[in-house]
Amino acid sequence: MPEKAIDSQTYIEYVKRINDSRISPPLAHIHNYGCQLNVSDGEKMKGQLMKMGFGFTDSAENADLVLFNTCAVREGAQERVLGNLGFLKHYKELNKNMIIGIGGCMTQQSQVAEKIKQSYRFVDLVFGTGSISKLPQMIYDVYNGRKCCEHTENDLSLNEGIEQVRDSAFKASVPIMYGCNNFCTYCIVPYVRGRERSRSPRLIIDEVTKLVDSGYKEIMLLGQNVNSYGNDLEDENTTFPQLLRMINDIPGEFIIRFMSSHPKDATPELIDAIIECPKAAKHLHLPVQSGSNEILDKMNRRYTVQKYLETVDYARSKISDFSFTTDIIVGFPNESNEDFEKTLDIMRTVRYDNIYSFIYSVREGTKAALIEDRTPHSEKQERMQRLLELQREISTQSYKRFEGRVLDVLVDSTGRSGEGSLTGKSNEFVIVNFSGDRSLIGNFVKVKITKAHNWALDGELVED
Ligand code: SAH
Ligand code: SF4
Ligand code: F3S
Secondary structure (H helix, E strand, O other), rough: HHHHOOOOOHHHHHHHHHHHHHOOOOEEEEEEOOOOHHHHHHHHHHHHHHHHHOOOOOOOOOEEEHHHEEEOHHHHHHHHHHHHOOOOOOHHHHHHOOEEEEEOOOHOOOHHHHHHHHOOOOOEEEOOOHHHHHHHHHHHHOOOOEEEOOOOOOOOOOOOOOOOOOOOOOEEEEEEEEOOOOOOOOOOOHHHOOOOOEEOOHHHHHHHHEEEEOOOEEEEEEEEOHHOOOOOOOOOOOOOHHHHHHHOOOOOOOOEEOOOOHHHOOHHHHHHHHHHHOOOOOOOEOEEEOOOOOOOOOOOOOOOHHHHHHHHHHHHHHHOOEEEEEEEEOOOOOOOHHHHHHHHHHHHHOOOEEEEEEEOOOOOOOOOOOOOOOHHHHHHOOOOHHHHHHHHHHHHHHHHHHHEEEEEEEEEEOOOHHHHHEEEEEOOOEEEEOOOOOOOOOEEEEEHHHHHHHHEEEEEEEOO
């Protein structure tokens, strides 16, 4: 039979047979870079590897198989991967049998995949984001002495039906869609993740139901723009607000979060659904990117500051301190000081609970990469410092609203002070530190807030 006709399950069995014949199971190490979507893909890779009889290790040095699940969103992310590949080369010199695989978003750019193949010849597998189901075949090929540089730019499968090994026993990410149609001029994601493809609502509901039944307490719905969920579904037309309501109706005690929402599609229906669904967190991550209409236009974001603020005002007309977080890009090509001041203005107006800010990074292949940028990098760094300083002031002020209040908190882990200290996230996605027993990890508790800092809240456990 030609090898191409062999299905993934058979390859899993072939590899497992080889792995099981060893004295001890070979160890795999997966390093995820980038966003939560990659983490979720990494959990699928782990699921595949476990079926093939691999054990797992936290250290790349001791691993027999190392997979880098890469991110391409900023140059820094890409540089980190290439830097760490240098370490792997050294480890491989010490352990000749080590298998090294590079997957994720970086390899979806053909010039990067090519560079890895040419300049990092010790890499055994190169695979794209849609090729997780092909891992067994690729590993089998490497076991048989064939390098497997499968550049799968065009394979954008949804990786449906692959079992995941989840990192947490109480927090789960559930991708609801893949890809992006928006082509913001600075962004590489549409090129590496392809066009929007929504998962079937039925499959999503089934997955969440199973997770909740097995004790998961936080469900994070993922997509590059969850608000365009369903636009591409022909038979099962469902909008994101409808999906949110369907998930809210699943019985059980859990909180629903989601990221990201594109402001151009954040409708009153979305806000109404969040407010009317008791299980939806009263928090919206709404990436604004810039407070200047001119820059927003050059970014191809397709909303204005005024439209963005209407969404914020609508949510706050229902819940006066509704929590917003955002992403901001500092130093888009030729951003003037005036443009930047407008970004600081919108931060003051919205009073974000938290921001994720990035200095603009040129991505080859995007429209913005063609713009000649006259703003010096040092100026961008100064702007970033001013922005972070302002956010510290805003968070300090804004977090004070929680003092004296009792918040619902999902306990994440022991806190920085070690045994007896706990840390978790409030419904509004704010970090809360308090004392308590580690048996509470993974449960919802009530915490009375005693002190607000600019990065977190301190509190005391209260009995129900
Ligand atoms: N789909 C999400 C964003 C995914 S990328 C959304 O639209 O909100 C996450 C964040 O990375 C973006 O919101 C943006 O702030 C930042 N980012 C993307 N491309 C960038 C670039 N070229 N330089 C700097 N930051 C970038
Ligand atoms: Fe990138 Fe814009 Fe798509 Fe977000 S919406 S992934 S920033 S192109
Ligand atoms: Fe990075 Fe890919 Fe996510 S480029 S941000 S890992 S979708």
